[in-house]
Amino acid sequence: MPKLSVIVPCYFNEDNIPVTVRELVANEARFPPEVTFEYVFVNDGSGDDTLGALQKAQSLFPGRIRIVDLAGNVGSYNAIVAGMAYATGDCLAVITADLQDPPELMAQMYAHWQQGFKLVIGNRQDREETGFAQTLAKVFHWLMKKLALRNIPDGGFDFVFFDQQVAAEVLKLHERNSNVFYLMVWLGFAYVNIPYTRRKRTIGKSRWTLSNKIKLLIDSLMAFSFVPIRAISVMGLGLGVVALIYGLYVIALKIVSPNEPAGWTTLMVVLLFVSAFQMIALGVIGEYVWRGLDAARKRPLYVVRGVIG
Incomplete structure (x- = not known):
């Protein structure tokens, strides 16, 4: 039955x-x-x-x-x-x-x-x-x-x-x-x-x-x-490519126009963008870490x- x-x-x-x-x-x-x-x-x-x-x-x-x-x-x-x-x-x-x-x-x-x-x-x-x-x-x-x-x-x-x-x-x-x-x-x-x-x-x-x-x-x-944590890697790689291109641009600009003043606005935008990404990345990694800690406590x-x- x-x-x-x-x-x-x-x-x-x-x-x-x-x-x-x-x-x-x-x-x-x-x-x-x-x-x-x-x-x-x-x-x-x-x-x-x-x-x-x-x-x-x-x-x-x-x-x-x-x-x-x-x-x-x-x-x-x-x-x-x-x-x-x-x-x-x-x-x-x-x-x-x-x-x-x-x-x-x-x-x-x-x-x-x-x-x-x-x-x-x-x-x-x-x-x-x-x-x-x-x-x-x-x-x-x-x-x-x-x-x-x-x-x-x-x-x-x-x-x-x-x-x-x-x-x-x-x-x-x-x-x-x-x-x-x-x-x-x-x-x-x-x-x-x-x-x-x-x-x-x-x-x-x-x-x-x-x-x-x-x-x-x-x-x-x-x-x-694993998409959230993999997304960090993809975004990090993308930012690395952007940083490389911008670095080459700055070097070329320095060669062509030695007296060209550095752009304060550009610098601040890059700094804030990278900092925001770092905080988001730490937050996502932290979510995985605390779940691992919670499981380890049993x-x-x-x-x-x-x-x-």
């Missing part, structure tokens, strides 16, 4: 939990009768009563819900890794607690898993959100596809269904400051892509701030691409305060 573990990271989702649990349990009717379910809710250091709401849901559906209560907020990706570590299913799925991703898609994902696919991706072909959030998301995933992982689907994804082997391989990596979903693709397993339209959030307020999104972009690029990705159920 196949067992499906559904991992749900939770952060300030007190109002979402009752609705989400009901939707997930009702969604079981779409699966074959032999499938059993386990719901692993990971409380990512929420400051509201998310834990209380989870415990209430657990009492309503005994034997189905496991709560992994983290000691502090470690971010949704590390919370997902914690859920993977405590999940016991033959196959696993990750879905958000705000139901922006359709639970009914999981039955179709399960069918692909039964056919032998280790990874099934729910791909955001479109989203009901509009404005700056939509534009930023499109730019983020376009950059990742062009500069890092060319085999990821267009539009991005954070709704996945995968085999326990994929979960085991991700847990072995102990990746820091990375993107757990891109890690699944990076492993190299063939995957199926199912496009869908992501819903607009109707309950509560998203805690996924602009600074979180920018950090995710930097983390993802640094984790899966601090845990998360600390579990307790497991309920």
